[in-house]
Amino acid sequence: QPVVAVVGRPNVGKSTLVNRIIGRRQAVVEDVPGVTRDRVPYDAQWNGRAFTVVDTGGWEPDAKDRAAAIAAQAETAVVTADVVLFVVDAMVGSTDVDEAAVKMLRRSAKPVILVANKADNNSIEMEATSLWSLGLGEPFPVSALHGRGSGDLLDAILAALPEAPTILENRPRGPRRVALVGRPNVGKSSLLNRFSGEERAVVDSVAGTTVDPVDSLVEIGGQTWQLVDTAGLRKRVGKASGTEYYASLRTAGAIEAAEVAVVLLDSSEPISEQDQRILSMVTESGRALVIAFNKWDLVDADRRYYLDKEIDRELRRIPWAIRLNLSAMTGRAVDKLAPALNKALASWETRVRTAHLNQWLTALVQATPHPVRGGRAPRILFATQAGVAPPRFVLFTTGPLDAGYQRFVERKLREEFGYEGSPIEISVRPRK
Ligand code: GDP
Numbered sequence: 001q002p003v004v005a006v007v008g009r010p011n012v013g014k015s016t017l018v019n020r021i022i023g024r025r026q027a028v029v030e031d032v033p034g035v036t037r038d039r040v041p042y043d044a045q046w047n048g049r050a051f052t053v054v055d056t057g058g059w060e061p062d063a064k065d066r067a068a069a070i071a072a073q074a075e076t077a078v079v080t081a082d083v084v085l086f087v088v089d090a091m092v093g094s095t096d097v098d099e100a101a102v103k104m105l106r107r108s109a110k111p112v113i114l115v116a117n118k119a120d121n122n123s124i125e126m127e128a129t130s131l132w133s134l135g136l137g138e139p140f141p142v143s144a145l146h147g148r149g150s151g152d153l154l155d156a157i158l159a160a161l162p163e164a165p166t167i168l169e170n171r172p173r174g175p176r177r178v179a180l181v182g183r184p185n186v187g188k189s190s191l192l193n194r195f196s197g198e199e200r201a202v203v204d205s206v207a208g209t210t211v212d213p214v215d216s217l218v219e220i221g222g223q224t225w226q227l228v229d230t231a232g233l234r235k236r237v238g239k240a241s242g243t244e245y246y247a248s249l250r251t252a253g254a255i256e257a258a259e260v261a262v263v264l265l266d267s268s269e270p271i272s273e274q275d276q277r278i279l280s281m282v283t284e285s286g287r288a289l290v291i292a293f294n295k296w297d298l299v300d301a302d303r304r305y306y307l308d309k310e311i312d313r314e315l316r317r318i319p320w321a322i323r324l325n326l327s328a329m330t331g332r333a334v335d336k337l338a339p340a341l342n343k344a345l346a347s348w349e350t351r352v353r354t355a356h357l358n359q360w361l362t363a364l365v366q367a368t369p370h371p372v373r374g375g376r377a378p379r380i381l382f383a384t385q386a387g388v389a390p391p392r393f394v395l396f397t398t399g400p401l402d403a404g405y406q407r408f409v410e411r412k413l414r415e416e417f418g419y420e421g422s423p424i425e426i427s428v429r430p431r432k
Helices: 014-022 066-079 096-108 121-136 149-158 189-196 228-232 243-257 272-285 301-314 334-348 355-366 403-417
Strands: 004-009 040-046 047-053 081-087 112-119 177-179 218-219 222-227 260-266 289-292 322-325 380-387 392-397 426-429
Touching: 004 014, 004 066, 004 096, 004 189, 004 392, 014 040, 014 047, 014 081, 014 112, 047 066, 047 260, 066 149, 081 149, 096 121, 096 189, 112 149, 121 177, 149 392, 177 243, 177 272, 177 334, 189 228, 189 289, 218 334, 218 426, 222 334, 260 272, 260 334, 260 355, 272 289, 289 334, 322 334, 334 426, 355 403, 392 403, 403 426
Parallel strands: 004 047, 004 081, 081 112, 177 222, 177 260, 260 289, 289 322, 392 426
Antiparallel strands: 040 047, 218 222, 380 392
């Protein structure tokens, strides 16, 4: 269960806020020096999502090194938290102690939500904007006592929490599902035949099997794979009208049913519109992707020159796809297929730790901030990985990002974390 730590100076209203979040009058303890409430966890729930709130009040600040005291006690709670609510008193504004705590929060690289508590009315809420100076982005004005703003705050907490594990991650380990696709005559059946000796048809296997009758289990690189819609690869579709449409539906269906797609291209011919359509089907479906340049035995120096140019031009949008140069006929590089599939699937299911992600992001936006637009530059507050297969990220920002800057973030994200063979999705959630 994800953990939300509530930290802040004494008397900023942490306990009241915790009570507001857990929705019951259970733990109203004032910040009385000497009363120990160190890291008391409470169960909370909002919109069907359960999480733990950790209250960090009760510490006794030493007059001599108050700053050190707050840093130490907050740090303990922060280390184990997924999200930190940093509470300040909107009526007081930021203090030296607040600033010392901010430094520590920065180092932790945890997502921090800045809560401006005691914003009981509009004028205090207006003043709360001065808390921007803390460098934690826009403050959330809340009145823990009266409930004002607490719904928005809870929404923000949920958005910042790591996503609950998906069913996919709990899926029993069976053979991975692969779609072998490409326009007619690129060599799909020929490549399949390379593996057919080891093939086991599953059409007549017992009832209750999860393997679709049109699929088959194939050994590739000493590993069993579920090749989706092998029936479509075998039955040679005639040239009657309507078959292209039918073939394209079949291709789309195979990709949808697969986890990773091998798109076969004919290296001896220019990359065509039909090839592009199939590649788009894969990227739009969010599947992992290996591009196999088949018939490599036909590629001479001349063809190679033009092919490189075509690749630059036609595959510009998908530089992350894994590319193989193989020949179903001679068997060249066919043994590279299984490692490529495994690599693409590993990227597809990569999960990055929130702390790691935010450490990286903090450095990135410091080095290259968003360009100023209309006198203001939107800031990225923090990021979370919202899911896998493919990796999906949510950037929490103070405003919409330029498309160019978003592409820059994606490019840098790939440079840092790889994702070779997998698409990644980035969405931006500007704070209202
Ligand atoms: P499919 O329609 O994608 O299943 O393509 P096929 O496997 O039927 O192959 C179409 C044609 O390309 C056949 O004549 C194959 O012999 C030929 N072919 C397939 N792979 C290769 C290859 O690697 N090199 C060469 N030179 N020809 C190939």
